[in-house]
Amino acid sequence: MPGLSPFSRLASPADPDTHGEYRIVRRPDDPRPVYRFSGRIDEHSPAGFTPRAGRYHIYAGWFCPWAHRVTITRALAGLDDVVSVSYVDNVRDGRGWAFRERYGPDPVNGFTLLREAYEATEENFDGHISVPALWDRVTAGVVSNTFKTIGIDLATQFRQLATPLVDTYPERHREEIEELDEWLNPTVNWGVGTAARTDEDGVRARTALLDALATLDERLATRRYLVGSTVTEADVRLWVTLVRYDVQSNAHRAINPGLHEFPHLWAYARDLYTLPAFRDTTDFSSFAAPDARIPDWHAPANRTGV
Ligand SMILES: N[C@@H](CCC(=O)N[C@@H](CS)C(=O)NCC(=O)O)C(=O)O
Structure with missing residues (x-):
């Protein structure tokens, strides 16, 4: 009977009154990195994390841009049947992310809280439940919660097990992809989080963000993708921020009137949205502000001639 399976267990509703707000516990004298797990998948991995079909699972969240990068890369790398994925609920309390009705139970371990996965990996884990x-599945633990290297490993380490739609991390472009990341990660990916604020930091972040969007707009006037002639990790990393811009980070137009102010960038973002890897991994309802108006992502992008 499905009702009796341990894998259909679900967490009780998020309840901060009972469980408190989610809080990151960090010892001031703890030199360990905040994101504690950073294992790499590699045929010659000293830790034994070899690429194998059916071995790994991604705990993701539809709402989360960092998880979204990884689910897009998984799709572009052709890993739908090689690396499984499931989604935690969009809301949390002091217990951290949890499995609830909205996106179903944990299909791998039957955990009700993501915390259980971290605690299975390290006893009394007190870092981020991210x-x-x-x-x-082999070592029954978390290999990594470092989103950047998870994406790189999915893009590069499973080639012999799948037919990638595109190589999103081609060797010849890696340097340029990471150079862009050094600029865009703080200014755009993180900058949007501060740019709507009215304090000094907000003003600074807003100026830097709008400058960066203008520079990107110019770059994309003459090239279809950020680097080279195909979709790369650079596009994936930028896009998850762009798709949230009008409905989340700038939902109340505190930063600028909207992404359409940068017509090439906006068309570029719509062009990527035509690809199932981007479209099918996007659930606007998981991140849009309740009163946000979702712009027309289906408007033709006309980018083939760029
Ligand atoms: N900031 C993380 C990215 C992942 C992240 O922040 N995920 C969010 C959801 S979008 C989360 O799970 N946060 C909980 C936490 O970090 O404790 C990193 O740098 O690795």
Whole structure:
């Protein structure tokens, strides 16, 4: 009977009155990195994390841009049947992310709280209970919750097990992809979080963000993708921020009147949205502000001639 399976267990509703607000516990004298798990998948991995079909699972969240990067890369790398994925609920309390009705139970371990995956990996784990988290069925633990290297490993380490739609991390472009990341990660990916504020930091972040969007707009006037002639990790990393811009970070137009102010960038974002890897991994309802108006992502992008 499905009702009796341990894998259909679900967490009780998020309830901060009972469980408190989610809080990151960090010892001031703890030199360990905040994102504690950073294992890498590699045929010659000293830790034994070899690429194998069916071995790994991604705990993701539809709402989370960092998890979204990883689910897009997974799709572009052709890993739908090689690396499984499931989604935690969009809301949390002091217990951290949890599995609830909205996106179903944990299909791998039957955990009700993502915390259980972290505690299975390290006893009394007190760091971030974050998504994305890459779970290994063989060692029964989290390999990594470092989103950047999870994406790189999905893009590069499973080639012999799948037919990638595109190589999103081609060797010849890696340097340029990471150079862009050094600029865009603080200014755009993180900058949007501060740019709507009215304090000094907000003003500074807003100026830097709008400058960066203008520079990107110019760059994309003459090239279809950020680097090279195909979709790369650079596009994936930028896009998850762009798709949230009008409905989340700038939902109340505190930063600028909207992404359409940068017509090439906006068309570029719509062009990527035509790809199932981007479209099918996007659930606007998981991140849009309740009163946000979702712009027309289906408007033709006309980018083939760029
Ligand atoms: N900031 C993380 C990215 C992942 C992240 O922040 N995920 C959010 C959801 S979008 C989360 O799970 N946060 C809980 C936490 O970090 O404790 C990192 O740098 O690795």
